[in-house]
Amino acid sequence: MRIAHCSDLHLLSHEGARLLHYANKRWIGAMNLLSSRSRHYHTDAFEDMVADLNALSVEHVICTGDVTNLAFAQEFAYARQRFDGLTAGPANVTVVPGNHDAYVAEGVDHFLSEFASYCQSDDGWDWPADDSKDGRLRWPIVRVRGDVAIIGVSTSRATPWFRAHGTVGQVQLERLRSALADPRLAGKVRIVAIHHPPVGKRAASKVRGLRDHASFASLVSELGADLVIHGHEHRDLRETLLDARQREIPVLGVPSGTYEAGKPALTGRYRIFEIEDGRIIGHHLRIWHRARRIFERDAHEPAMSAKSG
Numbered sequence: 001m002r003i004a005h006c007s008d009l010h011l012l013s014h015e016g017a018r019l020l021h022y023a024n025k026r027w028i029g030a031m032n033l034l035s036s037r038s039r040h041y042h043t044d045a046f047e048d049m050v051a052d053l054n055a056l057s058v059e060h061v062i063c064t065g066d067v068t069n070l071a072f073a074q075e076f077a078y079a080r081q082r083f084d085g086l087t088a089g090p091a092n093v094t095v096v097p098g099n100h101d102a103y104v105a106e107g108v109d110h111f112l113s114e115f116a117s118y119c120q121s122d123d124g125w126d127w128p129a130d131d132s133k134d135g136r137l138r139w140p141i142v143r144v145r146g147d148v149a150i151i152g153v154s155t156s157r158a159t160p161w162f163r164a165h166g167t168v169g170q171v172q173l174e175r176l177r178s179a180l181a182d183p184r185l186a187g188k189v190r191i192v193a194i195h196h197p198p199v200g201k202r203a204a205s206k207v208r209g210l211r212d213h214a215s216f217a218s219l220v221s222e223l224g225a226d227l228v229i230h231g232h233e234h235r236d237l238r239e240t241l242l243d244a245r246q247r248e249i250p251v252l253g254v255p256s257g258t259y260e261a262g263k264p265a266l267t268g269r270y271r272i273f274e275i276e277d278g279r280i281i282g283h284h285l286r287i288w289h290r291a292r293r294i295f296e297r298d299a300h301e302p303a304m305s306a307k308s309g
């Protein structure tokens with residue numbers, strides 16, 4: 001089985017936005033867009049990625065958030081149209097939200113409205129209703145595809161100005177514990193998808209990190225998983241956790257899938273995992289070549305055992 005991981009696409013559309021809509025935290029993001037982001041993140045890259053994924057017949061695609069920039073309703077609609085180009089279809093494309101998808105509070109509702117079919121748990125994996133009314137009712141989601149179980153965690157929260165941190169939250173941690181311990185997932189390749197890095201120095205950042213990273217890491221170490229994937233930092237990050245048997249659990253971050261601005265280490269990439277006989281047998285990055293409008297295997301990718309800060 002072949003699974004792809006992409007993240008931090010920042011697909012841009014401000015059609016219909018009015019000046020009043022920027023009278024909140026969005027003005028910071030708007031200044032960022034004017035100064036650099038709109039020139040450095042390219043919808044063309046995602047369209048080329050979609051073509052590459054379709055050509056490679058990837059069985060499942062996982063996106064770990066930040067499909068938008070400022071969480072406008074029209075941005076989510078714009079992003080959804082492009083995701084709909086994936087021939088795998090919503091049942092085989094899993095999307096979890098990132099911090100930009102909750103840039104303001106209403107972004108959570110916009111995400112769930114447009115991407116509901118991309119973050120729908122399988123039958124039998126719905127959680128009991130509660131009174132939170134903040135878009136967290138469905139998380140974590142669980143989707144089982146053959147020998148693979150994908151568990152999508154949301155860390156997406158509207159944060160104060162100049163902050164980009166995330167939180168899993170106690171309720172979601174308890175549900176994650178239940179999912180990882182569930183006998184229905186025994187023998188499956190368990191992949192946990194999350195936006196913020198949950199391990200390493202970036203996870204501990206008070207500004208951009210994961211507030212409850214220690215609780216998340218402890219839980220995954222205790223109950224085990226085969227892989228944790230994330231985005232947020234726009235870099236090829238490689239860390240590990242140790243499970244209860246002292247086996248390594250890879251924790252891999254991926255660069256933005258759409259960035260291109262003359263910085264080779266940050267140029268748009270996504271990662272493909274090869275799964276065979278109930279285990280991950282390898283992975284590699286694919287890099288965007290803007291001039292040729294294609295993705296190809298990254299010939300300069302470091303060895304799989306390498307770590308990046």
